[in-house]
Amino acid sequence: MPRTVRDVVFVDGVRTPFGKAGPKGIYHETRADDLVVKAIRELLRRNPSLDTARIDDVAVAATTQIGDQGLTIGRTAGILAGLPQSVPGYAIDRMCAGALTAVTSTAGSIAFGAYDVVVAGGVEHMGRHPMGEAVDPNPRFVSEKLVDESALFMGMTAENLHDRFPHLTKERADAYAVRSQEKAAKAYANGLIQQDLVPIAVRRTTEEGGEKGWGLVTADEPMRPGTTLEQLAGLKTPFRVHGRVTAGNAAGLNDGATASLIASEDFAREQGLPVRMRLVTYAFAGVEPEVMGYGPIPATEKALAKAGLDISDIGLFEVNEAFAVQVLAFLDHYGIDDDDPRVNQYGGAIAFGHPLASSGVRLMTQLARQFEEQPQVRYGLTTMCVGFGMGATVIWENPHFTDAGGTK
């Protein structure tokens, strides 16, 4: 039967505020699945014209699919959120690019014509599920030297990236981190972040984190506005003695969830849903696992080539800030300044946090807001590095684009 590839659009995205993992963190006593459920419900509340029975799938990513992140979380979260039983769901894992992959996988199905609209998102409760929980790497990885031992420890891979690019110094990484905090604080001051956050009621039964009882979380916990270079200079380098990677120039260990609505453009328009971004293409690429932070570069190369675009066509970048050095490597590769205003305008994961499998949709939600504000921009991209040596890039077109000034 003849097929027509359909345009896929990003309708809307929301997320929970991100929390710090651990006993003092805001979500210490909150289940991961409940975070997903609340994000999905907010997404649907914001888009009341969508008949929920029309949702073709619920794709939810988590890196550690155990306990409250297990049990095929896309399906269980759908039921818990009150979606009709007829709406199916599944779970996805591509570590840090989980939610991004939830979007691209379902987008592929939409383009192909199998789906009209989906919920795609991700969650990671790194407090309840610390990185590496219950992993069992095949011993051949080490015995046959398939990867360096450092490949399993993300901080070490970031140190390896510093080794590979000696000119990407700790000072540059720290300076980048300070700017990320500044931009995030400014975005908060302008109300650009809060508009896409769903408030979460959180309970605390121990004194450790402060007042007990039920509270309400309405803002990201990890933010450190006012961070200075001096403060960062003094931090420990936990992954290597005399190393360069610190808690200050990397994303932390975090808890949070995201959800987005992805649809065919025709369906969105027919249902009166907003069209915030149009998917151009996406690509994933593998690199040496011990320098996984390099991943966004080949992924972006691949995506640009497929789209027939040049890096100079991209007017806005949302690069996940797992580590400052990984962002710098990307920018350096493309000859983009460390402080280029097109990059991470609202700040990034260094400020907001990076609950692994949830982050991809945060990048998209922020890019979508920037598209709205900047109709002179035609293309933007979201990109992230992924554990075990991968990169992921999605290129988006701004549906609000008006070629008034002839700029790109």
Place this chain on the structure above:
Amino acid sequence: MSTTTAELLRGAAELFPDEVVTKAHIRHLDLPKGAGRFALITLDNGFDHTKPTTFGPQSLANLDAALDEVEKEAAEGSITGVGLTGKPFIFAVGADLKGLELLKDRGDALAIGKGGHEVFKRLAHLAVPTFAYYNGAAMGGGAEVGLHCTYRTVSSALPAFSFPEVFLGLVPGWGGCTLLPNLIGADRAVSVIVENSLNQNKQLKGPDVFALGIADALFDSQDFLEQSLLWTAAVLTGELEVARPDVDRGETWDQAVERGRAIADSKVHGAAPAAYRALDIIASVKDGDLQQGYDAEDRALADLVMSGELRSGIYAFNLVQKRAKRPAGAPDKSLARPVTKVGVVGAGLMASQLALLFLRRLEVPVVLTDIDQERIDKGVGYVHAEIDKLLAKGRLNQDKANRLKALVTGVLDKAEGFADADFVIEAVFEEMGVKQRVFAEVEAVAPEHAVLATNTSSLSVSEMAAELKHPERVVGFHFFNPVAVLPLLEIVRGERTDDAALATAFAVARKLRKTAVLVKDAPAFVVNRILTRFMGEIQNVIDDGTPVDVAERAVEPLGLPMSPLVLLELVGPAIGLHVSETLHAAFPDRFRVSPNLKAVVEAGKRGFYVYEGGKPELDPEVAALLRQGDTRLTEEQTRTRVLDAVAGEIRLMLDEGVVAEAEDIDLCLITGAGWPFHLGGLTPYLDREGVSERVTGKRFLAPGVASVPA
């Protein structure tokens, strides 16, 4: 202002050292929409939902202290509102009954009432609005604390909201009687406080709470607190105005109270004071004078806490909530054998009802046998029809209905039906020879491990088992009619019944969700023996010459669910006669066989009354049959004679070891005969009326059990 309250509560707390203390945690948060800083109080006793949050004096003091803090913040202007919610699944379930049981004098009871009022009232008088978020179960004082708040929201998943006070023998005395009618009108308040409470403590669900107007907003459970706080923000910023319908303070108020009295009369016949006290208060707050209502609540609460009815109510509540779950004298659970197929001998109405019950609760194959195919088909047909009714009511889905229907079968040949049954119950004609023959037939074909159970209401289980090869596996399994309604199951241990058979019987009873009480193999066991003694004595009094109406009215002050002769009609005069004959054979000096009853049965009458005008009138045909003596007793004399007889009988039963303790007698009467909470079954009433001591020289229960401690 709370110094006196604090002192009051400190005093009360000393009386109740074992209180499970509820904390009132305050947490501050920033409301959305720029609605400002908010203080959210969480009521939490530190346990999970299986131990619901309650209010004892320490708990009230904790809430009081939390209110001190938020009151200050509200006055300073550092918060814009105060909220109140509970731990997961539970808001709060009211006063701690253990604390009430300990109260010895009226002054202390008054202090508890006043203490609650003084603390809760503060929620209505802060400088900022207050919000209750009914997130989960809210009962009694838990429901009441929310009524004092300015606004309320409720979760769609809230499973239980009620004022169980009247059911127990109290009034909602921490503002409920006063605030609820002023919030939702007297008629709805009467439904919630009196009608639901007297209707076996019926619970409201979240959507009902909203529909009744008790809560201002209803939110889904998934993000109930988030949405409640957003709603709060909208209310505080003025974005949302909360509109409530005006309460009708006209004639409908009085009519509502009258309706309440009619309900109370039909349920407790004036015999228990709680409902009437609650209605008096509801009537008195028509003008909206809250303080006057609170004072009336304090007085009512103090009076009722010191009443035998309330103590009996709490005692009865504990029997059905606790003792019923751990049957006294039951053997170790691990001895029970699995039951994967059930046989029912007989396919008559009783047998068919039993088949349906086993089928629904055990979900194993159930096979009916009878003497001809027609009866079998009728029995299976009955079960199928009942399943269809449940399906139509939405109590079962189609898959479950298909499954259950496929599980029930009927065969003529016992060998075919029972060869692999683990549990066979007989419900055939109530005659020893018939039952012995049935068991012999069953034993010949059923597996050796199968438990043989009899639903006999008065025959000896030991005698029934005597001729069998394996009498150790025979147990009495005596249900009460209507089987689907009355929870009691008397499990009878025959002389030779072994622990494994008994344990299996208890395990099955548990799955059937019945209240199992272990009973010795004594004539008519517990309920029928007491009821027969009770009704027999009424009958004797009538036979001796007291008019029927005088005899009937004599026991009205007990507030039984129905009069003795109406009960006899329900049981069936023939069965009543049969049981009295059995008991007469066993205890001829105490149980007479009434010639009048015999005459009524022989005349084929189904009862003593006709109901032409709706009210029971003595059937003239029955009146014509009656041959009475010339000893006319007064109501009081009749009552004394009846209660004395019953007290004596219960004493004998306990001495014979028919059950372990008086508590079991009461549990049986409550769950098998529907005898009311305010009597505590019966022995608390006999104790408090002095009957026990007069007749037997001692009480049934120690002072302080179901009575005010000395």
